[in-house]
Amino acid sequence: MTTRKTLLALSALVLAAASAPAVVSASSVVPYTRMAAADLAPDGYAHHKVLRIDQDFHPNDDYEIAIDAWVADGSPDALAAVRMWWMDTADADARSPFGKGVRRHIDIDYDQRDAGWDIRIKQGRKKAYVFAVDLEDGKAVASADVRTKGGLVEDCQVTRSRLVAKKVLGIPTGLRRIDVACTDADGNEHRGSVASR
Numbered sequence: 001m002t003t004r005k006t007l008l009a010l011s012a013l014v015l016a017a018a019s020a021p022a023v024v025s026a027s028s029v030v031p032y033t034r035m036a037a038a039d040l041a042p043d044g045y046a047h048h049k050v051l052r053i054d055q056d057f058h059p060n061d062d063y064e065i066a067i068d069a070w071v072a073d074g075s076p077d078a079l080a081a082v083r084m085w086w087m088d089t090a091d092a093d094a095r096s097p098f099g100k101g102v103r104r105h106i107d108i109d110y111d112q113r114d115a116g117w118d119i120r121i122k123q124g125r126k127k128a129y130v131f132a133v134d135l136e137d138g139k140a141v142a143s144a145d146v147r148t149k150g151g152l153v154e155d156c157q158v159t160r161s162r163l164v165a166k167k168v169l170g171i172p173t174g175l176r177r178i179d180v181a182c183t184d185a186d187g188n189e190h191r192g193s194v195a196s197r
Helices: 003-019 099-106
Strands: 045-055 063-072 083-087 094-096 107-113 118-122 129-136 139-148 151-168 170-185 189-194
Touching: 045 139, 063 129, 063 139, 083 107, 083 118, 099 170, 129 151, 129 189, 139 170, 151 189
Parallel strands: 045 151
Antiparallel strands: 045 063, 063 083, 083 094, 107 118, 118 129, 129 139, 139 151, 139 189, 151 170, 170 189
């Protein structure tokens, strides 16, 4: 390869890297500790409340699950980070990390893709339930492939959700399913459960 072609190839790589969204962990945007909802938008980032999820893992009924996302001021077309964690509705929607009890039964992985993220909720080596989080018209939204009575609805935008725990003698021992209400690309509403992958 000539020197000129080498320089052109290197220039193309540099430009591609510069235009790609930066990989940022949520812990570098906000600390992984209990925090007030008012502190969820640190300097340089806009906070998006993506989804509020009902649950029956936590013994306190005031706790729900939140999916949050952040957009860096310098990259308004890409999600810089996402996080799934507790939301305490009795304390002005304060957030806090999942404890050992939840982490003993489910794993949560975050995979960045293009301008969005996939949140994978897994139980050991079993199949994962996936929420895709993306920006649509400047708002962060979650979507999923949803199994309904009428069949599979792909990429359905989730409007409501509930994590249903497996229980033994009333004690959560794992995840049974994730129920959702969602809207498809044609505006039709559906109810069902997130399909496992």
